[in-house]
Amino acid sequence: MDWGNMLFQNWQGIVRTIFVGVLAYVALVLFLRISGKRTLAKLNAFDLVVTVALGSTLSAILLNESIALAEGATGLALLIAMQWLVAFCSVRSKGFAKIVRSEPTLLARNGAFCDDALRRERVTRDEALSAVRASGGRGLEEVESLILESDGTISASLRN
Template sequence: MDFEPLLFHGWSGILRTLIVGTMAYAALVLFLRVSGKRTLAKLNAFDFVVTVALGSTLSAILLQESIALAEGATALALLVGLQYLVTFVSVRSRTAAKIVRAEPTLLAREGVFCHRAMKRERITEDEVLSAVRSNGHRDLQDVEAVVLESDGSLSIL
């Protein structure tokens, strides 16, 4: 069995990957800069999906010879544009914002855990206490509240 085709298909494929990859990367950076800081903010579920889609699209552009750079750049621009449009609408519409982003959840208040909310959000007492300690407090009694933010981080008040 000849293993050479599995390891090396020729220099043209490597040259294409270098050229198209560099140009696609530059296009993605340009689109992200144009779309604003919100595209690169802490990830909520919607942002995570867009980020994965961008990575997948960039990968396809790099590795699939059947995808021309213009088509790939259009796909990247479409994803970034849709991200911009959704965030534009969600900033102006409370209903749209609720569809796209989760609301923050109160997990503890005045030293008492909100067990129903913790169960719904699948957060343990140990995780909350760890966040409290990481914030420089000894225990839950030392903080006013613990909130699970829409990006999954824990805020200690």
């Protein structure tokens, strides 16, 4: 095993990574500013996938010498444009929005679990109770409603 080559190959690779990295970062920030705040909003699983894909694409641009900056920037722009198009269509069509976005699910109501919903959404009672405690409640008896939101968070509405 060549330890020296594993730790350092040449200055050309480092200079390329810095140069391309700075330009790719600037391109990504520019594209995100043009596309608007909604692009990186983590409102649901679809938005999260796009955010991860953007990070993966940026990483590939930085570290894979066979990917030119122009190709990588085109990939970033394509992901952002597709995210914008999906958001645009979702706002204008409820049917399309239902295809790409999940609806909130009622997990508990008036101090009782909705067991079918828990099972369907693969949420344990312990996870649900943890959300109750995070909202300031002590137990299920204090819950008016417990909802699994579209973004995967669990929100609790407690009785007064």
